[in-house]
Amino acid sequence: MRAYLLACLAIVVVGAGGYFLLNAVQQPSGTAFATDGARISPNWAWRAPSTATPPTASCDPRKSWQWFFVDLGSPEGESATCSISQ
């Protein structure tokens, strides 16, 4: 049992190491495949529903832990559309 519990702990530790490694190396697809030089409105990238007004304020990309726990709620001061689009 002790070996199993230690194994579970190791999975968490090594998995967390993988999280930090990937976080350092990978980029969000919105950043990796985009450029500031594009002649399109940045708001285009935020896939707002057709009924909603595109966000005028900038949307902060969600962090990996927010994705992992599916915590995509609206931070204070941010348009609700940002949460929908992410």
Place this chain on the structure above:
Amino acid sequence: MIRLRLVIAAIAVVLLAAGMTQVGAQQPSSVDPNASAVQEQQLLQQLNRIQGLGSIPDTRSYVIEQPMGRVWRQFHEVWLRWIGGGIIFGVVALMTMFFLIRGRVRIAGGLSGRTVVRFTSFERFTHWMTATSFVILAVTGLNITFGKELVLPLIGAAAFSRWSIMAKYAHDFSSFPFVFGVATLFVMWIKDNFPTAADIQWFKDGGGMIGDKHVPAWKFNGGQKLQFWLACLCTIAAAGSGLFLLFPFYLTNIFGMQIAQGIHALTAVGFVGLILAHIYIGSVGMEGGFHAMATGEVDLNWIKQHHSLWLEQEFGQGRTAPPPAGATTRPAS
């Protein structure tokens, strides 16, 4: 009078226009609505892809359509489900049939009460780290292939979406301890997994699974060695192709991504089938099998029955464990 003529003329023009519209609607259109699609298809066949222009740096994103995409979709949405389902249900059906016909492989002499250390704490730790990671990888990976058909109708779109996002991240992160675990097991156990003459005999005798013959084996028998090498090969294929998927388009183009996904998926379902068989024989299929990896110790009669050559080797080195507290020592029959 002039005004009246103008009104009549206007009415006549309106009626004529209305009539032409009606006639036009009844006659077949001269424009084939599928013409653009036909041209697109011709374009696809001639150039092998439909490519546009873009303003973002990644020029590979300009490819809108390519024939292999359809093949990949057919593979991912149809063939893979049949192959994966066939392998998994096939193995489960085989194991069930085997269990019903053969029953559990019992310890022929019963428990002796004396135990031998088979796996050290570190070996069990590494095994369970690898095994638990594998279960996470298998469940979350199978969700990608079968989830849309099996899980989505049960829990609904919102819950499935949340579960799938979490599953995707769990899959990514648990791959690290899994690969680390397999690499450690490889280094630890490779010396015991080289084929020997005893393994050939083991296979010839059906591994003692068919009939009641006790087939001599070293620390690992022929079946375990086969599983060891297959697991290592599957890990190399799954981890290698998984790297391509973790870093999309960094190492290859869209064709390479499709190939990587295909290799990853096929390896994974084969790996799941292999491990299902391993779980069967290590639990319900064989008495004492689970105990070996749970406590690290096995009964003397169990080791005599399944790994007699290794027992002789270990006894030669004096590596035995005392009987557990309260256990009675019975001679082997």
